[in-house]
Amino acid sequence: MENFEQLRKLLTLKRHEQPPPGYFHNFSREVIVRIKAGESGETAVSAWWAWEGSWLQRVWGAFEARPVVAGAFGVAVCGFFVAGALISTDSLEAGSFAVTTGEPQAATMPTQLAVSTPSEHVAEVALPNMTPAAAAASSTDGSLFQQLQQMQQQRPVSSLVGYEGAQPTPQNVLFSPSGK
Amino acid sequence: MIMTEPIRRKAEKEQAAPKPAPVEAPEPKLEDEMVLVGRARQGDLQAYDDLVKRYQERIYATVYHMTSNHEDANDLAQEAFIKAFHALKSFKGGSSFYTWVYRIAVNKTINFLKQRKNKAHMSLDDIDFNAEHDPDLVALVSEKTPRREVGLGELQEKLNGAMQKLSEPHRLVVTLHDVQGLSHEEIAKIMDCNIGTVRSRLFYARQQLQAYLSDYLK
Numbered sequence: 001m002e003n004f005e006q007l008r009k010l011l012t013l014k015r016h017e018q019p020p021p022g023y024f025h026n027f028s029r030e031v032i033v034r035i036k037a038g039e040s041g042e043t044a045v046s047a048w049w050a051w052e053g054s055w056l057q058r059v060w061g062a063f064e065a066r067p068v069v070a071g072a073f074g075v076a077v078c079g080f081f082v083a084g085a086l087i088s089t090d091s092l093e094a095g096s097f098a099v100t101t102g103e104p105q106a107a108t109m110p111t112q113l114a115v116s117t118p119s120e121h122v123a124e125v126a127l128p129n130m131t132p133a134a135a136a137a138s139s140t141d142g143s144l145f146q147q148l149q150q151m152q153q154q155r156p157v158s159s160l161v162g163y164e165g166a167q168p169t170p171q172n173v174l175f176s177p178s179g180k
Numbered sequence: 181m182i183m184t185e186p187i188r189r190k191a192e193k194e195q196a197a198p199k200p201a202p203v204e205a206p207e208p209k210l211e212d213e214m215v216l217v218g219r220a221r222q223g224d225l226q227a228y229d230d231l232v233k234r235y236q237e238r239i240y241a242t243v244y245h246m247t248s249n250h251e252d253a254n255d256l257a258q259e260a261f262i263k264a265f266h267a268l269k270s271f272k273g274g275s276s277f278y279t280w281v282y283r284i285a286v287n288k289t290i291n292f293l294k295q296r297k298n299k300a301h302m303s304l305d306d307i308d309f310n311a312e313h314d315p316d317l318v319a320l321v322s323e324k325t326p327r328r329e330v331g332l333g334e335l336q337e338k339l340n341g342a343m344q345k346l347s348e349p350h351r352l353v354v355t356l357h358d359v360q361g362l363s364h365e366e367i368a369k370i371m372d373c374n375i376g377t378v379r380s381r382l383f384y385a386r387q388q389l390q391a392y393l394s395d396y397l398k
Binding site: 004006007008009010011012013014015016017018019020024027028029030031032034035036039040041042 | 233262264310314335336386393
């Protein structure tokens with residue numbers, strides 16, 4: 001156990017620090033004068049902080065006092081983002097599965113493409129130039145983008161993009177979840 | 181710029197300030213205090229003036245020890261009392277008025293210090309005449325200390341400089357406990373934390389101060 005006796009003696013020096021004589025004779029009177037003058041005891045910055053930041057101060061104070069709470073909050077935030085990423089990935093994969101099964105959802109993707117103008121879809125479906133071998137090698141995850149790429153190789157672009165009045169038809173697309 | 185003056189010698193013994201005793205939390209005269217608070221809440225400034233006079237020295241001392249600057253301490257202490265007056269309606273009496281005002285002053289001071297950050301400069305109060313006769317200080321500057329040629333003025337500078345190196349919460353616990361003599365329980369109420377936190381901060385702060393001031397301690 002450390003001995004702070006010498007330090008304690010040194011700190012007694014602080015008790016001998018005194019303001020000028022008579023300082024406190026006018027202190028309370030000055031406070032009352034300032035109250036009567038309408039002062040609130042807040043600067044512009046501190047007033048904003050007191051008004052807007054009071055809840056922030058409480059939250060920050062809770063985090064400072066209880067680091068476990070701060071850690072749990074951080075874990076919760078990270079978990080929220082990870083869950084959001086996982087959910088969005090799952091929904092994307094569910095959409096790509098529907099393309100192969102011919103279910104009603106399968107018609108939504110081509111239908112969505114069909115309602116736009118051809119010029120827009122030319123830009124949207126402007127796939128990078130890939131040789132069929134490269135496309136086959138890279139399409140391992142069965143994503144919708146890869147499937148569209150394969151479909152393009154099988155058919156011209158104009159047949160994928162529907163013009164107004166065209167009836168979209170589901171296409172059979174090879175899909176392998178394992179990537180083989 | 182650090183401003184220190186040689187220790188002022190009083191011409192007459194009657195003018196010498198009494199030896200400051202450790203400042204302890206007063207036994208609250210609750211009934212009397214609550215009467216004054218009730219009147220002040222109704223706008224009675226005379227009642228509030230009485231309340232200010234009761235606690236002005238303790239509040240000023242706490243703020244001064246945190247800032248090591250007389251002018252800043254003067255402004256902050258006055259602003260703390262002004263703010264407390266305007267917030268009287270929110271004082272529910274769960275703690276003593278003394279603790280409640282203390283908390284306002286401490287929060288105000290810490291916010292001020294955080295805004296000031298590294299632009300601190302010290303403006304130290306004088307050391308009173310009786311410091312030369314304080315046995316603790318006499319022992320510290322006697323022949324047995326490593327730096328026996330050091331005077332009280334230099335010790336004051338070094339001590340305040342070391343205090344300013346501490347973080348605000350650590351400086352506060354040292355001020356409230358080792359300088360002003362408050363108990364761990366009272367400090368926990370003022371700082372709104374548990375007693376274990378107070379003890380751990382105090383231990384760490386003392387370790388830091390001991391390291392900073394090792395040249396002046398045995």
